[in-house]
Amino acid sequence: MTRPIRDLIVYCDRASTTASTLARRLNGRRLYASPNRRLRSTSGSLCINYGTSHSPNFRLGDKSIILNPPEAVSKAISKRLSYEAFRHREVPTLEYTTSRELASQWVREGCGTLARRDGLSSGQGIVFVPKGSQSCPDADFYTKYFPKTHEYRAHVFKGKLIDLTQKRLQNGRSKPEDGDSVSRIVRSLENGWIHAHEFVVSEGVRASIEQAAVAALAALGLDFGAVDVLVVEVREGSKKPTRLAVCEVNTAPGLANETTLKAYHDAFLSYYQSTVDSRRVIIPRRRKVRKEVLVWITTKKGNRVQRLRERLVYE
Numbered sequence: 001m002t003r004p005i006r007d008l009i010v011y012c013d014r015a016s017t018t019a020s021t022l023a024r025r026l027n028g029r030r031l032y033a034s035p036n037r038r039l040r041s042t043s044g045s046l047c048i049n050y051g052t053s054h055s056p057n058f059r060l061g062d063k064s065i066i067l068n069p070p071e072a073v074s075k076a077i078s079k080r081l082s083y084e085a086f087r088h089r090e091v092p093t094l095e096y097t098t099s100r101e102l103a104s105q106w107v108r109e110g111c112g113t114l115a116r117r118d119g120l121s122s123g124q125g126i127v128f129v130p131k132g133s134q135s136c137p138d139a140d141f142y143t144k145y146f147p148k149t150h151e152y153r154a155h156v157f158k159g160k161l162i163d164l165t166q167k168r169l170q171n172g173r174s175k176p177e178d179g180d181s182v183s184r185i186v187r188s189l190e191n192g193w194i195h196a197h198e199f200v201v202s203e204g205v206r207a208s209i210e211q212a213a214v215a216a217l218a219a220l221g222l223d224f225g226a227v228d229v230l231v232v233e234v235r236e237g238s239k240k241p242t243r244l245a246v247c248e249v250n251t252a253p254g255l256a257n258e259t260t261l262k263a264y265h266d267a268f269l270s271y272y273q274s275t276v277d278s279r280r281v282i283i284p285r286r287r288k289v290r291k292e293v294l295v296w297i298t299t300k301k302g303n304r305v306q307r308l309r310e311r312l313v314y315e
Helices: 017-026 069-079 079-090 100-108 182-187 203-220 259-273
Strands: 008-013 029-031 046-049 066-067 113-116 126-129 141-145 150-157 159-171 193-196 224-230 242-250 289-298 304-314
Touching: 008 017, 017 029, 017 141, 017 159, 017 259, 029 159, 046 259, 066 203, 069 079, 069 203, 079 141, 079 159, 079 242, 100 113, 126 193, 150 259, 159 259, 203 224
Parallel strands: 008 029, 008 046, 046 066
Antiparallel strands: 113 126, 113 141, 150 159, 150 224, 159 193, 224 242, 289 304
16 A cells, blocks of 8 residues: 655545545545644645635644635635625625615515525525515625526636536436425535536636636635636627626535546646645754763762763764
8 A cells, every 4th residue: 555645735624525535536644633633744745725714733844835724714614704805806796795774675676685694505594585575584694696597616726727517407407396495596416406517618608707716716815716606698699798706615625526526636736746846844964973972870889970971973
């Protein structure tokens, strides 16, 4: 069995099949957050932080690099903070508010609204309020419904699109199962949607998705991530422009799809190899010399005293 590469670390503070699979494919070390964990060496390591919002409890040594700083991951987990960062950096995103009164005004004016709890994923904590309702329920924040025609997931690493998938229903179904409004609107795995590579998208739309996804990661200060982009595509020849909005950024995306897993594997491995020289820690070579040093000796009378003696020592 090949020994793992000691200076390549995949870090996640919880049990994660994806993080373990990625570490195994990279032949790196998979580390958890353990208060008793003491590592022999992390100097010059490349640490891939997979969705953890606080710093590793092990010390990263000199010249180490951490991909996706924990503070940036924390901002991505909070959808409200993400939208604030997107708006500040002019990234196309959803219109949102923390005001219940303004959200209620939206629905009375004919706009569907999503009442949301912050810090959750996979469509959890979302209540869809249809247009024409009189008010919205209490929530952490609210977003206007974006009438998308397609939804894509753009995987980005270091400012470059490495993989693109389209969310589609499982088993070739043309529409979701009957259920509540959220299950039809939120395209998550739990609601029957999968990430497919077999789709047709124009070069112009693809370029726009990449530009928005790269800008979203830059706004949050992330090195890699999966960006969910909502798109309203128009027919060829239409005078209306294609519209899109960044919905969220995932810092620990699932990599069950072999094509997507390979894209991340290749990106991480290439970056690991390109940073070898910058991460190399030079340990000065020590030599032995003969010197007089103070040592403890035991006299014939059994006393412990210090005396000068010649010894080979490192300098």
